[in-house]
Amino acid sequence: MIAFGATERVIGHGAILSRLLAEMAASRLAHAYLFHGPVGVGKATAARALATALFCEGNPEPCGKCPHCVKMDAGVHADFLYLGMAEGKTRIVVDQVREVARSISLTPLESKWRAALVDDAHLLNEQAANALLKTLEEPPPNTLLILVTDRPGAIMPTLRSRCRAVRFSPLADSELAAWVARQPGVTREVAVEVVKRAMGSVRRAAALLDEELLAREMRFQEEFGRVISGETTLAGLCALAEYWSDRERFVTATTLLGTWMEERIRSAVTGMGAGREVGALLEIKNLAETLVRQVHRFNVNRQLVLEALFIQIAKGRNREGGNSPFPNKGRG
Ligand SMILES: [Zn+2]
Known part of the structure; x- marks a missing residue:
């Protein structure tokens, strides 16, 4: 585990970090990296750790005590630039990229390097991606750019090919x-x-x-398990849909439904007589995604959406007979 400062630590990913630090020690760092992998596994934290190591006086490993480490930890290092989606926006826009490109081309203020983190790089719009590509084609000396994303396929291929890809796995x-x-x-x-x-x-x-969220999830899984095993009447199902249609609960319910469907599809693909079951599950998954999108876009009634989904799922499960509704339940 690499510590850099008191509060933030990279959890796991030891092999990746060792390799990057070795590249740094041998002066073989790429100008640009693409850190990709699932959401929330620590890609941006690792990017910050690498920049900290680069700035640190005691490198290769960040010491956690020198002015560079302290400033990185406090989020105030002048040679570190963060580029992410601005509040209230849906994409990263070209003006933001130009600002970072300009700053990164200047002489470092505090250390020998300048580093920039492009968070959720798949959110760069086309113009912004092209502007960033220009910087990558002629990178200023002593600069490090790290693009972070959970959707590498959504990044412009020409931009992607300019970066050294590093794949992060779930912890x-x-x-x-x-x-x-x-x-x-x-x-x-x-x-x-x-x-x-x-x-x-x-x-x-x-x-x-946050125990409230945990309790909410546990309750949903319990109730949803009864829907699937056919223990819930139609009236009960509607009451359930009403309860989970509250704005925050709806997010929990649809997130867990999405995970459940993905797990089911994954295990069905490898199962016997997979074709029909996979087809039925994909149909429900598509229906769910369409309905949830409509809720966000057109303010469609959340309760009706959940009723429709619960009924479809209950129907499908009754045909199959009830297995454990949460195949990952015993994980760990
Ligand atoms: Zn240090």
């Missing part, structure tokens, strides 16, 4: 468990539930440490 349950155990005031029971549900994402684990 191991043991790595997450060690992190959860260090958080204050977490009981053993909560820790176990959080790790089981976090799916290798430290961001998701952090969110679940």
